[in-house]
Amino acid sequence: MLCSTLMLTALVTAGVYGRPSLPPLPVKDGCHQVSPEVEMFRVEGEAIILHFPIFTRVLEVRRIALPTAKYLITRNNGTESEAYWSEGRVQQQVNQLWFLPARPSDSGEYSCTYRNDTYCVTGRIVLHVYQSDSVDLNSLSYPWSATEGERVEFNCPSLSCFNKTDGLIEWFKDSDSTPLQPDRGVLMIPAVRRSHAGVYTCRLTVLINKQHYQVSRVFLLHVQGTDPAFSTSVPEVSTTPEADLHSRTMSTVNVGPPVIVYPVNGTIFESPHGSGLELVCHVLTECQMADLTLITWLVNSQSLESSYLNRRALQGGRRVTRLSKGCQIEMRLVISLITEEDEKAEIKCVTKNKMGSQEAVVILQLEDSTFTWLFVAVTTVSCFLTVVSVFLYLLFKPKRKKKMDYFLARQNSTFSF
Incomplete structure (x- = not known):
């Protein structure tokens, strides 16, 4: 019974640590x-x-x-x-x-x-x-920070669910109704300058159930100079119905670069084969810079969309929390399934705004199942030797002569009551 219990424990341990099932929902x-x-x-x-x-x-x-x-x-x-x-x-x-x-x-x-x-x-x-006349641009737009001279490419995002085969994606800047020259749906700026900063909108007409509908996405581009100490203006977008959506006022701020408080650079994340993994990057910055602070995940120095993890990972869940000293921004990276291919993969959280940038690298590592299987092997051998020992003991146990006990009863005995 003890051996069976040990065997069962060993097999369950091997199942959990060798090739584990996903944690229950x-x-x-x-x-x-x-x-x-x-x-x-x-x-x-x-x-x-x-x-x-x-x-x-x-x-x-x-x-x-x-x-x-x-x-x-x-x-x-x-x-x-x-x-x-x-x-x-x-x-x-x-x-x-x-x-x-x-x-x-x-x-x-x-x-x-x-x-x-x-x-x-x-x-x-x-x-x-x-409502179209009271848009919260900070929530609606995709913030994007760039440095002067940097190459910038905008892809109109979140369109995979639409049938856009016959649709032409047009790009507009600020309140100008004249579309920019499209480049197969990609808006490219070879060397960005400060004059390029502003609001960029991509629009697409899609066909659903034989009817045409409009779809749009918005980018808010901020361009910083080559000198990070140089103060520049931060656009403040009015959300009142009477104001122009793209009007801006000028204000000067002097704040520090964003700081990654988690994960710590060089951290190693161990995860068993077959499990899922969720990474969260926490960035601390001034609240007035929160909407202009970009956070993204890179896989082996490549964007998630271009990496081998594209089909098994999803980036999102941006959330801003106001703290006593600034604002904390969170960005999740969910990996649905860990495989041998992920061993030693370099996952990098990168954050930047006009005041600077920072990055933190974590390394993925599969949990070592060698000890688990060694434990199973030792347990199995021990149980086998125990069974063999018991069998040999019973086989060669010395036999004893049986003693016949006789009870002699007196004949013609008289019993009185």
């Missing part, structure tokens, strides 16, 4: 919960396709394919949930929710649940839809 109200998606910010009047990339990736990595299971997308309104059909202005298409077009009233939290009669898993995302 947390459960709430009987349904497994996936980490929330990156919040989405859009403008009214445009087509929006609400999708759940982290949720979808978790289903793929964990190979969750349930018989008779269906997707259900709902909007959470306090204690009630509103479901959607496959027709109308807001319609569910498999695991996506289409807004044709979007309205400010569509803002809220949405959940996507994959379930059958015995199992369910759900993810959620928050959508913000702004």
